[in-house]
Amino acid sequence: MSWWPRLLWIAAVVLVALTAGLTFARLLEMPVELGYDTSMYVRLNDALYPHLSYVSAAVEVLAMLATAALALVERGTKRFRPALSAAVLMAGALVLWLAVVRPANAVFATWAPQSLPPHWHQWRLRWEMGQVGSVVLLSAAFVLLLVALTGPGRLIRTSPEPSPRTR
Numbered sequence: 001m002s003w004w005p006r007l008l009w010i011a012a013v014v015l016v017a018l019t020a021g022l023t024f025a026r027l028l029e030m031p032v033e034l035g036y037d038t039s040m041y042v043r044l045n046d047a048l049y050p051h052l053s054y055v056s057a058a059v060e061v062l063a064m065l066a067t068a069a070l071a072l073v074e075r076g077t078k079r080f081r082p083a084l085s086a087a088v089l090m091a092g093a094l095v096l097w098l099a100v101v102r103p104a105n106a107v108f109a110t111w112a113p114q115s116l117p118p119h120w121h122q123w124r125l126r127w128e129m130g131q132v133g134s135v136v137l138l139s140a141a142f143v144l145l146l147v148a149l150t151g152p153g154r155l156i157r158t159s160p161e162p163s164p165r166t167r
Contacts, residue, residue, distance in 0.1 A: 015063035082148035100130035
């Protein structure tokens with residue numbers, strides 16, 4: 001394998017791992033955040049997520065591009081299907097974000113922190129569940145990249161191959 005595919009593999013695995021990790025961190029925050037009252041929730045989200053969102057968005061887009069490029073590079077090999085599946089899952093995570101999380105973010109942006117509407121909990125739950133779905137898709141994409149990298153057959157082999165010395 002030449003340097004270009006190797007570099008692409010490294011970039012895809014690292015970027016997908018970072019994307020899944022950033023989203024997983026939001027999942028870990030969820031049990032605590034769901035217990036916050038209105039003012040605490042709004043203050044924390046206003047302080048934490050604007051900066052984190054820019055970084056995670058850039059990393060996620062780069063991860064998706066690297067994974068899609070990797071699938072193209074691996075066409076015709078055993079690594080193609082899991083790499084392509086990982087790229088599809090990455091795209092699915094973006095579609096989920098656009099359909100579920102982004103609309104919630106847009107609604108949140110219109111509210112004044114001191115006067116949230118009574119149904120704000122529903123929007124918060126929608127946002128949180130969008131994060132859960134993203135973690136599932138991104139983690140599965142990461143696993144598929146590892147399967148592609150290590151070779152699909154290696155993970156399902158039931159008995160070790162005989163060593164060259166015993167043949």
